[in-house]
């Protein structure tokens with residue numbers, strides 16, 4: 001039981017009407033592990049994250065299994081999901097900036113999160129909130145608590161939302177693009193805090209980001225999503241040293257590096273939207289290794305050691 | 320995608336000099352009702368000049384006043400003091416001249432979702448400015464919009480769709496097309512690619528470079544990714560606590576940063592290589608585990 005993963009996702013599929021956002025995605029997150037999810041815009045990262053905690057719009061169809069500490073969350077009651085969210089799984093969503101209530105102060109919003117999940121007096125809750133904001137490198141926590149969202153800079157708002165996810169001490173934290181509005185010095189501190197929480201209490205973190213620098217610096221394992229599938233999943237070192245999937249390599253090459261003056265290298269072509277069931281490799285049209293076989297069926301999951309990939313013509317032959 | 324956009328009638332589209340002198344702004348925060356208000360000096364005597372057709376990058380700490388500078392330049396926030404000049408003409412006043420020059424400065428925000436009205440179709444969003452400023456006869460607006468959509472790399476059928484039907488990268492293209500519609504000579508780009516994945520980021524930056532080459536646009540790019548700024552800008556300025564603390568050519572600033580904050584910015588840049596991992600910094604105000612003792616019990 002103690003060896004069981006904190007979170008185990010199996011065969012997760014999500015559809016919005018005819019649009020397939022996620023197709024049989026599987027991965028697991030251990031206690032104390034930082035699990036990265038990367039991938040192009042539209043790859044299904046946010047949809048998967050929302051699916052895990054049951055926060056998809058009613059129009060969405062969810063299939064597969066999500067086990068959190070052994071408990072199945074797919075099909076769990078709304079009441080159960082509500083109590084899991086916030087107290088056991090803290091989440092920060094990408095569009096969270098707009099999700100802050102514009103007519104209530106940051107302090108009121110943070111205190112509410114804490115008081116819903118734990119029995120704490122308002123004054124203590126406010127003190128805890130101030131302490132957390134200070135840890136997130138907010139220079140003037142008291143002022144920030146008294147501010148309304150529009151009175152804060154983009155990066156301050158982003159940290160207020162992160163504080164709301166951390167304040168109830170959850171066992172799993174899902175952070176979707178949480179540092180994109182922060183300068184790198186603050187970003188570093190915020191990530192350190194997340195990692196610190198993870199190390200100190202054995203919490204798991206799912207870090208969704210498009211910043212491969214952040215992934216390289218923080219993640220233990222990484223899943224690369226493309227067109228709603230896990231194109232590749234590996235240990236962070238293996239992924240950067242020996243990418244297996246051509247999409248992973250293209251992604252690594254498109255990343256701007258400091259001190260490098262080469263022109264920007266976007267991946268040619270644009271991301272696709274999947275309709276109905278996926279019957280081919282979603283990357284086929286943009287791939288330089290494509291063969292007819294890639295278009296005739298979705299490549300199966302290939303497992304080597306602790307890594308997986310879905311490519312008929314992988315780049316490296318695993319050792 | 321590189322088809323030239325015919326300029327049509329209206330003022331010629333070339334870069335202008337953007338000059339900012341002594342811009343200063345403070346805000347009052349907190350609640351009046353509870354009597355605990357304070358003033359924050361968001362921007363403190365900021366001055367710079369951007370030559371026509373060039374790009375200045377503005378980087379800096381979160382909350383250092385970058386967006387406030389952008390908002391003052393685009394007349395979304397009124398400065399307490401200072402001037403904003405386009406080709407030597409002040410754009411802050413109410414006169415016709417000021418408004419004419421103000422139109423030449425347009426802004427693209429980080430978050431295209433909240434800056435595009437969700438109830439308008441893309442065609443209407445892009446055409447709005449052309450109509451408001453009467454830049455061409457009404458009958459010609461649709462053709463101009465089609466041209467812009469094409470120039471910004473959007474599919475032709477985009478015009479009849481709503482913003483939420485597009486990905487983040489495409490929405491940013493819509494915002495750029497919308498800004499270009501009013502024939503600006505200066506574009507203020509407030510973190511235009513921060514929310515986008517690396518590949519889409521590169522696509523948008525390439526588009527911006529092409530547009531600059533085609534129209535000689537002057538850019539003020541606010542960003543926090545030095546790797547982007549380095550490659551995209553002719554000059555950079557580093558802001559901290561409302562002031563510009565360092566400026567120069569990007570390569571020079573990178574090689575020889577003088578201000579401690581600039582040094583921190585370069586050092587904190589996440590190296591995309593797991594073998595060069597920096598240890599978790601220990602200088603946090605309290606250990607991560609320390610804040611758990613809020614006196615609550617598990618619910």
Ligand SMILES: Nc1ncnc2c1ncn2[C@@H]1O[C@H](COP(=O)(O)OP(=O)(O)OP(=O)(O)O)[C@@H](O)[C@H]1O
Nearest residue numbers: 016019021040041042043044045046047048273487
């Ligand atoms: N509410 C929705 N209704 C319809 N389609 C949706 C909805 N939410 C997401 N989608 C579609 O599902 C797919 C996956 O979207 P998702 O938001 O998960 O991408 P993402 O990987 O998070 O991208 P980004 O990096 O831009 O945030 C996309 O094709 C998107 O258009």
Ligand SMILES: Nc1ncnc2c1ncn2[C@@H]1O[C@H](COP(=O)(O)OP(=O)(O)OP(=O)(O)O)[C@@H](O)[C@H]1O
Nearest residue numbers: 151152153154155346361381382383384385386387
């Ligand atoms: N409307 C407002 N009312 C009160 N304070 C404000 C307002 N707008 C900005 N501020 C304050 O001014 C300071 C500078 O904010 P600004 O948004 O310019 O920062 P920024 O450099 O753009 O930061 P970021 O990188 O996080 O976007 C912050 O302390 C912020 O709280």
Ligand SMILES: [Mg+2]
Nearest residue numbers: 045046047094
């Ligand atoms: Mg997303």
Ligand SMILES: [Mg+2]
Nearest residue numbers: 153154385386
């Ligand atoms: Mg800003």
